[in-house]
Amino acid sequence: MSYASDALGHLPLDQIPGPLRAIARFTPSRRVRHAAAEIVSLLATDDDFRERIGELIAQASGELGKAVSAGAVPAAADPVEVAALTYLVRPEGWHDQLEALLADVRGRQGEVAHAGQADEVSRLREQLETARTQHRAEVEKLREQARSARKEAEEAQSRIRELTRAARAAQTEADKANAAASTERGRLAAARSEGDAEVRRLRARVAEVEDALRSARQATREERSVDEARLWLLLETINQASRGLQRELAINRPDTMPADAVASEQQLASGGAVGEPAVRGLNADDPAWLDQLLALPTAHLIVDGYNVTKTGFAQLSLERQRGRLISAMGVLAARTGAETTIVFDGNGVAAPTGPLPRRVRVLFSPAGVTADExxxxxxxxxxxxxxxxxxxxxxxxxxxxxxxxxxVVTSALLVRRMSRS
Incomplete structure (x- = not known):
């Protein structure tokens, strides 16, 4: 034990078994006190560890170590020390040598007076017996582990076989599912084809219905055109008859009506514009007069564009003047239903390309022609x-x-009418 404890401190850390690495840094006496049983057990079961310890002890023992390694037992050597070296180095025939040494030690026990030596021999014998017992226990333990490993291997193989059978069954089910899915895809494709055919049939039917509807509408329009033509002929006959009566009676439209002449004289006396007739008792500068004119059937309102904008909002740019006037005329046309035409001096200005209000027409005079013309x-x-x-x-x-x-309506009157809207 003391040999093994001393040699343990000289081994590299990677050559020391795991259970002894923690005590490798202890002193030899502390190693014996704290790990005697582990050292003895490892010497009995770990041949590599025992051989490394034996080599170190044989080298440290000098000539005695060499003699024991060669299988020779010096006569003058201490039998206890030789027995310990023999157990660790284990030369050829070490069992017989160790038995002979033990018999010699037992024969000398009566002669040995020193109690310490007897105790050492007894302790070595006990250690040897303990090592043998531990060796047999370790061998039995290894055999049990081998049997357990074989049993686990057999269970693993059985589990593998079961998993293989399950995988084959799953593959079979997957093949069946793929076949069913393929069949279902075929059925869906057939249903889709039938649906497409039905859609085409319905579309053809819708086209036939639309053609029939267009034909009916065309026939209705033709019938309406015939009715309108008949109505126009009737109205034209009445109109021609009235004109014939006017020609036969030599009745022409006068330039002014009596009331207009009186109104003109009144306006001249008051400094008003010449020829501006009053309507139903209204003044020529009253916006209500414009409303009454626009209320006449099929009235056409013609606006001198820049003449109005220069009167109402000359401070704006020409483009903004045009936009404001067009927007206001759109509101007025929507309220009165009168056809409205706005005329601007061209001067190379392009006509607006955006959408115009309903019933509103915008004209730009061509080059060399004024808006007045x-x-x-x-x-x-x-x-x-x-x-x-x-x-x-x-x-x-x-x-x-x-x-x-x-x-004729003045621009100022239209501006007042626009502000009222």
Whole structure:
């Protein structure tokens, strides 16, 4: 034990068994006190550890170690020390040598007077017996572990076989599921094909119905056109008859009505504009007069654009002036239902490309032609009997419109009407 405890401190850490590494840094006496049983057990069961300890002790013992390694037993050597070396080095025939040494030690026990030596021999004998017992126990333990390992291996193989059978069954089920899915996909494809055919049939039927509906609408329009043509012929016959009566009776439309002449004289006396007739007792500068004119059937309102904008909001840019006037005329046309035409001097300005309000028309005079000329052409183009209202403060425009049978409203009046809206 003392040999093994001394040699343990000289072994590298990686060559010391795990249970003894913690005590390797202790002194030899402390190793014996704290780990005697572990050292004895490892010497009996771990051949590599015992051989490394034996080599170190044989080298440290010098000639005695060499002699024991060679299988020779010096006669003068201490039999206890030789027995310990023999157990650790284990030369050839070490069992017989160790038995002989033990017999010699037992024979000398009566002669040995020193109690310490007898105790050491007895302790060595006990250690030897303990080592043998532990060796047999370790062998039995290893055999039991081997049997347990074989049993676990057999269980593992059985489990593997079960898992293999389960995997095969799962694969079979998966194949069946794939076959069923393939069948279902085929059924769905057939149903989709039938559905597509039904959709095409319904679309064809819808197309037939739409064609029939268009034909019915076309027939209705044709019948309506015939009815309208008949109505137009009736109205045209009445109109031609009335004109024939006018020609036969030599009745022409007067330039002014008696009330207009009186109103003109009154306006001249009060400094008003010439030829601005009063309507139903209203003044020519009253916005309500414009409302009454626009309430006439099929009235056409013609606006001198820049003449109105320069009167009402000359501080704005030309583009914003046009936009404000067009927007206001859209509101007025929506309320009165009158057709509205706004005329601007062209001067190279492109016509607006955006959407215009309903019933509102915007014209730009071509190069070399003034807006006044376009307005007079519009007034002359209207048929006799249609109410034409021109908004302009230009005297020449007003006189030309009146000669054509139209009404003239000043720009200031329209501006007041726009502000009231």
């Amino acid at each position: 376009v307005i007079r052409r519009l007034a002359r183009a209207e048929p006799a009997g249609r109410p034409v209202i021109v908004v302009s403060s230009d005297r020449e425009v007003a006189e030309g419109v009146r000669r054509a049978g139209g009404y």
